[in-house]
Structures are given as C-alpha cells and as structure tokens.
Amino acid sequence: MSSVKIAVTGEHGQLARSMKETATQRAGFLLCCSSRVELDFATAEDQAISSFLDQAAPDVVVSAAAYTNVDLAEEEQELAFQINGKVPRILAREANRRGIPIIHVSTDYVFDGKTTQAYRETDDVAPLNVYGASKLEGERAVRDEQPNHVILRTSWLYSPYGRNFVTTMLKLAEARSTIDVVADQTGTPTSAQSLAEAIFEIALRLVRSKDGKIRGTFHAAGSGETNWAQFARFIFKQSLAPRVQRTVVKEITTRDFQSKSSRPAYSSLDSGKLMERYGVRLPCWQDDVTKVIAAIQRDRNAARE
Numbered sequence: 001m002s003s004v005k006i007a008v009t010g011e012h013g014q015l016a017r018s019m020k021e022t023a024t025q026r027a028g029f030l031l032c033c034s035s036r037v038e039l040d041f042a043t044a045e046d047q048a049i050s051s052f053l054d055q056a057a058p059d060v061v062v063s064a065a066a067y068t069n070v071d072l073a074e075e076e077q078e079l080a081f082q083i084n085g086k087v088p089r090i091l092a093r094e095a096n097r098r099g100i101p102i103i104h105v106s107t108d109y110v111f112d113g114k115t116t117q118a119y120r121e122t123d124d125v126a127p128l129n130v131y132g133a134s135k136l137e138g139e140r141a142v143r144d145e146q147p148n149h150v151i152l153r154t155s156w157l158y159s160p161y162g163r164n165f166v167t168t169m170l171k172l173a174e175a176r177s178t179i180d181v182v183a184d185q186t187g188t189p190t191s192a193q194s195l196a197e198a199i200f201e202i203a204l205r206l207v208r209s210k211d212g213k214i215r216g217t218f219h220a221a222g223s224g225e226t227n228w229a230q231f232a233r234f235i236f237k238q239s240l241a242p243r244v245q246r247t248v249v250k251e252i253t254t255r256d257f258q259s260k261s262s263r264p265a266y267s268s269l270d271s272g273k274l275m276e277r278y279g280v281r282l283p284c285w286q287d288d289v290t291k292v293i294a295a296i297q298r299d300r301n302a303a304r305e
Helices: 014-023 046-056 077-098 130-145 165-173 192-208 228-238 272-278 285-304
Strands: 004-009 029-034 060-063 102-107 149-154 178-182 216-219 248-252
Touching: 004 014, 004 046, 004 192, 014 029, 014 192, 029 046, 046 077, 060 077, 060 192, 077 102, 077 130, 102 130, 102 192, 130 149, 149 192, 165 178, 165 228, 165 285, 178 228, 192 272, 192 285, 216 272, 228 248, 228 285
Parallel strands: 004 029, 004 060, 060 102, 102 149, 149 216, 178 248
Antiparallel strands: none
C-alpha cells in the first residue's frame, strides 16, 4: 500500500509538530500541514478550507488546530467558537464531500469535574468555561457533518515545543526558587508525541477498515493521574539542572490561583476504549515526561554547540 497522506491543521502547534517529527521516524505517512499564514482559522471560511484540502488531497484529515488560551477565551468568546467550533464543522463537511475520514482532537474540559472516577466516553458532558464549550461545539459539529470520524479527547498536553506546562515550569524554575502550583485539580498528563503515535495508528486503520467500531469518540490520554503540583515536582526532579531540581513547589488551591475561568477539579480520562478497539495504550505519564525533558535538554545542548 502507498503512503497514507494526512492533512493536519495547526502546523506550529505542539501536536502537529510532534506528528511531523514522528513522521520522519516511521515509513508510510506523508503530512501536509497548514499554518496560520496559509490558513488563518480566525477568519477562515468554506472556500479557504476547501482549497487547502484540494491542494493537500489527503487520505485522512487531522483537525489539530485550536484556540487553547482557557482564560482569554472568556473575553474572546466569538474567536474561540470560530476556531474551535465553526472551523471543525467546515473541515468535517469538506471531508465528507471528499469521502475521507476526519480525526478531531478535543479536550477533557468538556467535563465539569464533579466526579472521582476517570471519565468514559459515555459520561455526560458539561463544560465549565468558554474554552470547553467551544471544544464541545466542535465535537458536535464533526459528528453532524461527517459520520466517518474519530473524536479524540485528550488532556494536559505537553511536549518539547512551545508553551505548555512542562516547558513553562522549567522556565520558571530557572528564575525562581519557589513556585506556587495548584494542587486541587487532578488529571491525566499526555505527551503530544505519544498522542501523535496514536493518531498515526488510528489514521491507518481508518483508511484500511470500514469497521464502525473504530469510529466515534475515544479518550486518548497518558496512563495514570496526578495533580498540577505533583506534576511540577516530577518535572523538577527529572531535570538535569541542579538549580531546577532544588525548586520548591508550594501547593495552592484553585481559588488562590484566581484564574478568569472555572476549571474542572477532576478530569482524568479513561482510555480503555482506545485500547479495546485499536490496541493502543499511551505510556504512563512519568515515563513520557522523562523523555520530553531529555529531548528538551538535547535541543539545548545542540544549540550551545
């Protein structure tokens, strides 16, 4: 079989960048990515998205671009719904017109966090903030427009690229000896690189199989759960920099943090369905964090040479 061609939105996001890196390490996939310069989702309409897919001529579409600033979304609601809701609808509609499947990436923030057991795909959704509501709108849009879809809810995404919890904590630790971190929010940290690997496996199956059981909504998160403060401590422990290793994490509450938006107190995801239908299980978050920090260190060492 020839290579599977995948059109990916959000070229400079951590997931798309992880997919590009992964594609260089394994045969059988070709990626065509859209950047904001080529396709600005803040203003994108049907024709622009249609032209992108015509040029890419993919076998699968991966809807990875998103408005992810949770607090700012409270002020920029229209923009958040444009990028997270309207654009996925157009992508799914255009994918359906071309007879190609779509993989849409969503979030744990579609849940309200009022439970103590990892969320399954069948659990009720009830987002607490604009970001979560806009992502839920995107899920519904994809389901409406393209039955041949996979919606992947993931959580606490991190990678060596851009701004995320791991890179932010490492940067802060270089300048501070003590960092305040929320300890009353629990979730499942997920490596964008491991999620990228999962997406390639899903894309391959979607192209090769018409099995309805491998379509629908799935949770795809790292194995295990933690809170933000414990997450930060582990990051510092894995760093090779003595100053970072000595950084003290001061536990605070969500109320102390005083963010503009509400966040779920518990949003761990049960990814058992993904394992059952695809045989895919993402690694435990501690192992993946260790790999990501090692990659960051390698990049820094290379930059110094």
